Amino acid sequence: xxxxxxxxxxxxxxxxxxxxxxxxVSRVGLFDQWPIILVDLATEQGIVGRSYLEPYLKHAxxxxxxxxxxxxxxxxxxPIRPMEDFQNGRRALNLIGYEGVAMIAVSGLDxxxxxxxxxxxxxxxxxxxGGSTGPVPAYNSNGxxxxxVAGPRR
Numbered sequence: 001x002x003x004x005x006x007x008x009x010x011x012x013x014x015x016x017x018x019x020x021x022x023x024x025v026s027r028v029g030l031f032d033q034w035p036i037i038l039v040d041l042a043t044e045q046g047i048v049g050r051s052y053l054e055p056y057l058k059h060a061x062x063x064x065x066x067x068x069x070x071x072x073x074x075x076x077x078x079p080i081r082p083m084e085d086f087q088n089g090r091r092a093l094n095l096i097g098y099e100g101v102a103m104i105a106v107s108g109l110d111x112x113x114x115x116x117x118x119x120x121x122x123x124x125x126x127x128x129x130g131g132s133t134g135p136v137p138a139y140n141s142n143g144x145x146x147x148x149v150a151g152p153r154r
Contacts, residue, residue: 006080006120007044011072014038015061037061039068041112049116053108067105082113
């Protein structure tokens with residue numbers, strides 16, 4: 001498969017709060033807004049790979065966004081190589097562990113890099129990775145987290 005090689009130029013990271021029509025209720029609280037972090041990875045070739053993260057807690061963005069920017073600064077001008085970039089990102093943040101905030105930040109850039117490569121190849125990411133597109137089986141969570149606000153909490 002031949003397609004344009006991509007070079008990392010910059011990243012734009014935007015934390016947003018999405019209002020929910022129906023609040024999510026869990027053991028840690030009631031959520032009437034859902035935090036999402038939008039990641040746009042720009043390449044020198046003009047292709048933008050996109051991803052989003054859902055950190056559950058809105059205050060988590062204040063830690064995740066700077067970590068993404070730090071990881072991105074190390075990649076500027078480098079070829080996009082998701083497998084190597086993922087491992088390098090993990091190593092760069094290993095002192096804070098391979099879970100939580102560190103892995104959320106690494107994952108945001110990882111997904112955006114794969115999206116950029118799929119766009120450069122002109123195909124869906126599933127196909128680029130050897131799969132196919134089509135129906136995906138779904139499951140019923142039986143209203144997981146969608147308890148009535150006035151209802152009992154377990």
